[in-house]
Amino acid sequence: MNTDAIEQSADSLRPRAKPSAAKSWLKAIELTSRIEANPSRLFADVVEDWAARQPDRAALISQAETFSYRTLAERINRYARWALAAGIEPGDTVCLLLPSRPDYIAAWLGISKVGGVAALINTRLVGLSLSHCINVADADHVILAGDLAGVFETALPYLNRAPKIWIHGRGGEASIDPMLDGIDGSPLSPAERRAVTISDRALLIYTSGTTGLPKAASVSHRRILNWGGWFAGLTNASPEDRLYDCLPLFHSVGGIVAPCSMLTAGASVVLAEKFSASQFWSDIVRWDCTLFQYIGELCRYLLKAPVSELENRHRLRLACGNGLRGDIWEAFQARFAIPRILEFYAATEGNFSLYNVEGRPGAIGRIPPLLAHRFPAAIVRLDAELGVPVRAENGLCIPCARGEIGEAIGRIGTADDGGGRFEGYTDKDETEKKILRDVLAPGDAWFRTGDLMRLDESGFFHFVDRVGDTFRWKGENVATSEVNEAILDGPDVIDATTYGVEIPGADGRAGMAAIVAGDRFDLTEFRNHLSRRLPAYAHPVFVRISAALETTETFKQKKQQLSREGFDPRLVTDPLFLRDPESGVYLPIGAADYARIVDGRVRL
Incomplete structure (x- = not known):
């Protein structure tokens, strides 16, 4: 969409949204509309561009280390050249088993820059669960934090094959650190870049495994750029912002959405290795953060924590995340004096997202008419006992009326044909299980979210439960x-x-x-x-x-x-x-x- 079209579309957004909300939508559209114009431009290039414009500004901050934009760009290039030297071919997978620090982000950006795929492994896994994630990634290489070597050994007996281990953060024959330090960090030549495009797989990110073993979801370079662009626009991020991220970097929100949104805008990200309710507000004030990323019950934990003298002495302008339920929304916002909350809905493998730009308490978002083709969502009637959509006599699914609870689904396709891309899992059978066919028209295909939602009279979506968690009684x-x-x-x-x-x-x-x-x-x-x-x-x-x-x-x-x-x-x-x-x-x-x-x- 060109700039003229963006400006002309403002009127269609403003009747239902505050001017600030309309501005955020337009900024997000502008940022994401550039992606398809240059299919060879990856997220690592976004970082490199900012490094040229503001080399000394902090990009990634942590207790252990801080990377300026110059340092981050150079570190990305070192990892890229390490991958080339290690013989990692396009499509080959490298598992990362590392703590949440700046070098983690540099590692996956560098490996994927030359066509490798980084599998982001949960550092809390052990034994069979850990080996499962490495096996489904079909990885020949693992970059392993030295202090996690003992954990990794619990998985060794169950691995399909023995990958090459590169120890990070500790000396020794297998240490990757001296290799990286000796590699040139200057921009890659065209030959080194290979023919990597936004359509290629960049990451494997695992589902949480709340119901069985985790599945490895495929994430392309396109999706990374889209996530970064949408959230940079909707949060109205600028280089003056600092976002506090205490979520795991192996998770799609903590590891991709949070850092990439700020790096898209030339802003800074503060990485905490873990969430601590007692430490949260002192970290926010110490690092002078203007935004923070939340998920799940984090907000509820903060509300239940004892009062901190610092909880109102911050410079926060926005909290962004998913899972803030309506029963605590207003109490959370009032107690901690947070001017704006941006709640959203998304899934790592999902093909659409929802954004509550207006800050409607309890809602997970709505779809402005202008963007219906980019967020192709619907809610269909579900048989609660069988866990499958109800079919009409013509064999098609039945759309839910306003206020009726059903399963949210997203049409599979591209934005051009009124759908959203579904990139699936490493397991083809698991991918097929998530696809619903012949839904609203013969031959169509939709992604099953597994989430129950309802649509209110104002067009806002509300999360109700997971399919399978809702049950029938009496x-x-x-x-x-x-x-x-x-x-x-x-x-x-x-x-x-x-x-x-x-x-x-x-x-x-x-x-x-x-x-x-x-x-x-x-x-x-x-x-x-x-x-x-x-x-x-x-x-x-x-x-x-x-x-x-x-x-x-x-x-x-x-x-x-x-x-x-x-x-x-x-x-x-x-x-x-x-x-x-x-x-x-x-x-x-x-x-x-x-x-x-x-x-x-x-x-x-």
Whole structure:
């Protein structure tokens, strides 16, 4: 889209959005519209351009090291030449198992600049899970942090083949550091660049593995540039900005969206190796940050943390992320004096995104009419029990009405033909599972997000739950996310997760909540609180009081093991309780009680 078209389109955006929101959309459109014009221009070139314009400005900042734009550009070129010297051919994969520091970003930018593919490995994985990620990447090389060597050894017995190991941050024969230091960091020659284009695969980023082993999603250079451009525009980033990023660099938001949005704008990124609620505000003030990136429950953790004298003494102008639920949105924004929140919806492998540029509390975004061709989303009716879309007599899916909950899907294609690219996984079978065919017209194909949403009367999308997390009980659909929000608001509830469990002979699944409770937690108060928030059928039938709940590195709750253990006292050592169907009182469950429930003597 040319500049004239962008300016002419402003009027179609402004009636529904504040002027500042319209300006953000237009800036994002302008930045992303340039991508297709030069298919050989990669994200590493964006960094190199800024290095020529402002070589001494900080690009990546951390406790361990700081890279100026000049240093980052040179480091990228050193990694690129290292990859060439190591014999890494276009399409070959290098696994990165490194801490969240500036050199991590330099590594994947350099390797991908010459056609290599960087697989971003979760540093918390061990054994079979770690070997699985390396195996599906089909990698011949692994760059491994020296202090993670012991972790890597747990995966060795399960690897399909032994990759070449390059130790990072420690001396020795296999150390990569002296090699990099001895390599020229000047711009690459055309011959060194090879014929890499924006359509080529640059990264493998893994799904969180909340339901089974992680899948490796393919991410092209085009998508990296698009992510950087959209968020640079929508956040209205400038070289004067500093973004605080405490999310893992092996994750698409923490490792690509956050840093690439700022690097697109010539701004700075502060990288923290991990999130700490107690350290958060002192870091924000110390590094003089103007933005921060959030995900999942990070905001809820901050709200539950003790008051910090620094939590209002910052220069923040915006918080950007996904997963800020409506029940805490306004309290979070008010307590921490954050002028603007940019909530968005996206998936690493997804083919469309949503942006709540207007800051509507609880919404994940809307699609301005001008951009409908670039965000081809729809919501279709879903059979909650079977987990598949409902088909009409003509065999096509049924679009949901406004306010009706269904699965969000994105049309597969390109922006030119009214679709979005779906780049899939390394596993072709897993890729095919995510494609829904003959949806709204014979022969069309759509990406299944696996997310339940609804569209309100103003055109805003609202996230409801994951497909599979919503279950039927007493003939009603129960959304675990909505139940969990009510539970987390309960007196002295520190953390909670809600899921469905099967009961022999009963239709559907019964709700169960695992709760981390404080010293003053009282089940009677808990029951009374829920009665004011939820219909009776949505109250958890079972409650488990746990010392802690396991989550992924991005705060997604792991429910599989909890659901398998259910309410069986032989499998669960935590205290278990059953909501009495007559009185609503939560009563302890022992072995005899469990037997009575299972054989049907207790009618639920």
